[in-house]
Amino acid sequence: MSSAAKDIYNHGMALDPQNKKVQCNYCGEIVAGFNCLLHHLGGIRGKVGECQDTPPEVREFFKNSLSDVKLAANVNEIVDLYQLALPLKRDCPSSRTGNVVKRNKAENARSGGSKSTKCTFVDSITKNSLATISSNYYNRSTSERTVSSREGQISSLSLTKKCIGRFFYENGIDFDSAETYSFRKMMEVARIGIDIKRHIPSPRELKGVILDHELNEIQDYVKDIRRSWPSTGCSILLDGWIDEKGRNLINFIVDCPVGPVYLRSADVSALMVDNNALKLLLEGVIEEVGIQNVVQVISCTTSECMEAVGKQLMEKYRSLFWTVSATHCVALMLEKVGMLELVRQTIDKAKAITKFIYSRASILKLMRRHIGGYDLVKSSKIKAAMPFLTLESMLMEKKNLEDMFGSLEWQNSPWALKNDGKKVAHLVGDKSFWGEVTISVKAAIPLVRVLSLINEDGKPYMGFIYETMDQVKETISQELGMRKTQYIPFWNIIDEIWNTFLHSPLHAAGYFLNPSFHYTEDFYSDTEVVGGLLITIVRMVEDQAIQDLVSHQLNVYRGCHGGFKMGTEDDKQNHVPPAAWWSCFGGHCPDLQKIAIRILSQTCNGAESYGLRRDLAEKLLTNGRNLIEQQRLIDLAYVHYNLQLRHSKVRKKCKIEASEVDPMDDWIVDEAYAQEETEFQKWWPIIDRH
Known part of the structure; x- marks a missing residue:
């Protein structure tokens, strides 16, 4: 069976045991088998019509699979152990400016058709576009294929109820919603069946047989993912927060190239003042996953108690690394940048403009007319990024804002005569x-x-984060005209957070073992890089004899001999994710290959990129219910979070920009304008909110 045929089961549902009738997951159209579904999703006309609801990345993937079978087959051979891509950091001395020039020359040469030498910070995503799509869609477990076959044998009635049940579990919806008028009306519009009442499961069914069936499927799915941990290793992600009751809660997630899974939730409020108790809890989680499988633990906070526990765990488990989420650390950098006097004053002035505009309906309407109906204020899922996204938006709209305040409509406005x-x-x-x-x-x-890059689709960017932070500093210095007095304050902030919280020996080792950097002219291996690599090897490999073998194999890797040389032909190291590259070309150095795959298969990011809802965990961790109801809630949370994580692999890339601006945000509302509330309410209904 071709590689594309293997993946097609992710996107359709068999309606009969022989797979002669398959329903598209996106538009609901029924086609004659999975081969027709392949053409249907890929937009290849002839056998069947094109699906209009297929996500662009899915359509592109299957289109490429149909048009170039050979390429798809080659990719299929090397994606068993991977998923990767990204860029770094060092002290960045100004003497490295020459490397920047070389990198720019390489970029210019590439635009002229010459061979590329390196994936840069800007184009690191597009370099691996094919591998990105394939890694998302080739990692399909055996149990899913079995489920597809089994679903074909279930009656239409049971199958319909099962699908509706999955909708409730994944979205954490109250089961009583199944009896509301709006839900039943939605089902009627969907035209599921003539006898609509028979197709809608009751709350009792949702709590019972359907939940049990879904729980069994999720457990099988998680077992399949666990089987990959010994090969690629995994990372434990701590997704922590403080709820409205002031409790410190944590969701434990295990991330690996095949996919993330949810383990459980815990209330650690009482443990935050007792390092030993918190350490015992984390030890239990590590033992549950298997210390032989865990490469690192990624914390969601820089708190002192977590830092202390991390050091204790690294002392107990020599092969374990502890670091802080890259998203959290970069957000801290942005927060500190916002505290610099020049930046803070600039943000305050910009807020004065946006608050004035958004607090007055007529001015807001005038502004939107001048900037094409868009919002000037840009919101973000990461709060620290919002001020700078808004400043960037204002800078782009500078001419339009100047035209607005120079227009006759503004000059004739009563607001133009007031002091504000x-x-x-x-x-x-x-x-x-x-x-x-x-x-x-x-x-x-x-x-x-950087936040956008590492949050796009939860990919394991361990081989790139070191170089990414380096290039960020180089970019800032170039943008500020290489004037030290301007860029050094920003460099100091980046270095402080990097050296104190973010940097791990794994990052340096990932940079060294990433062939897309190692086999370039401007590869830079200083004491920090070499030291990080050696620390990682010593911690991951206890046997001295194997350490000696790894040392010898490192020389083979440096010299680009054997399979490594083959891996650099036709620029392969820039087109194949690093872990996949090692899986394909590092077989003649098996000990080093094993280490490289485990390092390069890890994420550098925390659980934030998955955006898990927290209300169900908060409900689960509230005491007072009987054991039966508590167990049902535990099962429901397990199904809910793992369905979310399971489907996160095929969703569109996650953007850090939020789709809507909070109307109560301090970029919009100011108490100083409270006296104008009456007028604001009078004019607000006529504003075009689009």
Whole structure:
């Protein structure tokens, strides 16, 4: 069976035992078998019509599979153990400017058709586009195929109820919603069947037989993923937060190239003041996963108690590494950048403009007309990024804002005669203000782009984070004209967070073992890189004899001999994810290959990228219910979170920008304008919210 045929089972549901009738998961159309579904999703006309609801990345993947079978087969051979991509950091001395020039020359040569030498911070995603799609869609477990076959034998009635049940579990919806008018009306519109009442499961069925069936499937799914841990290793992600009751809660997630899984939730409120108790809890989680499988634990906080526990765990388990989520650390960098005097004053001035505009309906309407109906304020799922996304938006709309405050409509407005209006209009026309905005944007946006990069689809960027942070610093220095007085304050902030919380020997080892960097002219291996590599090897390999073998194999890797040389032909090291590259070309150095795959298969990010809802865990960790109800809630949380994580692999890339701006955000609302609330309420209904 071809590789594409193997993956097609992810996107359709068999309606009969012979797979002669298959229903598309996206548009619901029924086609004659999975081969037809392949053409249907890939948009290849002839056998069947094109699916209009297929996500673009899915359509592109199957289109490529159909048009180039040979390429798809080659990719299929090397994706068993992987999923990867990203870029780094060091002290970044100014003497490395020559490397920047070389990198720019390489980019110019590439645009002219010459051979590329390196994946850069800007194009690291597009370099691995094919591998990105394949890694998301080739990792399909045997149990899913079995489920597809089994579902074909279930009656239409039971299958329909099962699918509706999955909808409730994944989205954490109250079971009583199945009896609401709006839900039943939705089912009628969907035209599931003539006798609609027979197809809707009752709350009792949702709590009982359907939940039990779904729990069994999820348990099988998790077992399949666990089988990959000994080969690729895994990372334990701590997803922690403080709820409205002031409790410290944590979800434990295990991440690996095949996919993330949810283990359990815990209330650690009483443990935050007792390091030993918290250490025992984490030891239990590590033992449950298997210390031989765990490469690292990624914390969601930089708190002192977590840091202390991390050090204790690393002392007890020599092969274990402890680090902090890259998203959390970069967000801390942005927060500290926002505290610098120049940036803080710039943000305050920008807020004065946005608050003035958004608090007055007529001015808001005028602004949207001048900037094409869009919002000037840009929200983000990561709070620390919002000020700089908004400053960037304002800088892009500078000309339109100047035109707005220079228009006759503004001059004829009563607001133009008031002090607040005059101040804002003067600020928009102030060149020094825009100069400050430009500096703030040039210094912070490279960090915001890192957040976008590492949160796109939860990929394991261990081989790239070291170089990424390095390139961020280089970008900032170039954007600020290589003037030390301007870029050094921002560099100091990045170095402080990197050295104190984010950096791990794994990051340096990942950089060294990433062939897309190692086999380039500007590969830079300093004492920090070599030291990190040696520390990682010594911690991961206790046997001295194997350490000696690894040392010898490192020389083979450095010299690009044997299979490594084959792996650099036709620029393969830049087109294949690093762990997959080692799986394919590192077989003649098996000991080093094993270490490289385990390192390069890990994520550098925490659980934030999965965006798990927290209300169900908060409910689960509330005492007072009987044992039967508590067990049902435990099962429900297990199904709910693992369905979310399971489906996160095939969703569209996650953007850090939020789709809507919070109307109560302090970029929009100011208590100083409370006296104008009446007028605001009067005009607000006529505003075009789109």
